[in-house]
Amino acid sequence: NAGVMQNPRHLVRRRGQEARLRCSPMKGHSHVYWYRQLPEEGLKFMVYLQKENIIDESGMPKERFSAEFPKEGPSILRIQQVVRGDSAAYFCASSPLAGGQYFGPGTRLTVL
Amino acid sequence: AQKITQTQPGMFVQEKEAVTLDCTYDTSDPSYGLFWYKQPSSGEMIFLIYQGSYDQQNATEGRYSLNFQKARKSANLVISASQLGDSAMYFCAMRDSAGGTSYGKLTFGQGTILTVHP
Numbered sequence: 001n002a003g004v005m006q007n008p009r010h011l012v013r014r015r016g017q018e019a020r021l022r023c024s025p026m027k028g029h030s031h032v033y034w035y036r037q038l039p040e041e042g043l044k045f046m047v048y049l050q051k052e053n054i055i056d057e058s059g060m061p062k063e064r065f066s067a068e069f070p071k072e073g074p075s076i077l078r079i080q081q082v083v084r085g086d087s088a089a090y091f092c093a094s095s096p097l098a099g100g101q102y103f104g105p106g107t108r109l110t111v112l
Numbered sequence: 113a114q115k116i117t118q119t120q121p122g123m124f125v126q127e128k129e130a131v132t133l134d135c136t137y138d139t140s141d142p143s144y145g146l147f148w149y150k151q152p153s154s155g156e157m158i159f160l161i162y163q164g165s166y167d168q169q170n171a172t173e174g175r176y177s178l179n180f181q182k183a184r185k186s187a188n189l190v191i192s193a194s195q196l197g198d199s200a201m202y203f204c205a206m207r208d209s210a211g212g213t214s215y216g217k218l219t220f221g222q223g224t225i226l227t228v229h230p
Contacts, residue, residue, distance in 0.1 A: 033217060042203055042220035043157075056217060091157060093218075100147060101207075101218060103157035 002027065004094050004104035005074075012110045019079040019086070021107045025094030032075045033101060034067060037089040049075060082111045114139045116206050118221035125194045126229050132179070133189040133224045135204030145207040146187040147218065148178065152200040160202075163187060191226075199228045 005024040013019050025032050031050055035043040048056040049069035069075040079086055089108050093101035115138040125131040137146065144165045150158040163171045163178045171178040179188040191198055205218040
């Protein structure tokens with residue numbers, strides 16, 4: 001049973017470009033969470049999604065960030081017009097209806 | 113609002129000894145879950161152990177155990193017989209009941225860096 005998959009593992013973007021981060025949850029998991037980890041800090045919640053629905057986006061910045069979890073395919077975290085402050089590790093986690101959250105390996109985003 | 117506090121930025125332990133990593137939390141929700149994760153230098157987040165707020169017994173998983181003291185709002189992680197591979201960052205996290213559901217976002221502490229000496 002494959003774990004949570006994230007790609008790419010490393011992403012380099014120049015200021016103003018778009019970043020797309022993908023997350024495929026574990027088989028049988030219908031809940032996806034995105035977290036951001038800035039250097040030397042703990043993880044901060046961004047958004048919680050189920051298939052085709054955003055359940056809680058209270059941690060998402062108001063502008064430039066969006067997330068989706070379509071009926072088919074992976075969940076996508078999209079950052080438009082990236083800035084240097086967006087450089088961080090972005091983790092996706094998935095869970096079944098009830099239970100622990102299992103994390104993917106993360107995507108390290110570097111904005112030049 | 114929920115809050116997780118890890119007061120130890122760094123801890124050192126001798127190989128084969130036990131170590132306790134502290135975690136205190138604050139929530140007004142009667143139903144919650146507490147988690148510990150390990151983050152080695154490679155960066156991935158590894159789930160270690162879970163404790164539910166209504167669980168009567170402390171959770172254990174191999175060399176990991178959770179010292180859950182509900183009245184004190186503490187959920188300390190105990191690692192027995194430390195190994196060199198235990199050197200990593202450790203995060204305590206809490207999940208609330210998300211308005212009656214059994215799943216919700218995790219709130220993380222700042223983490224404790226554990227170094228195991230040979």
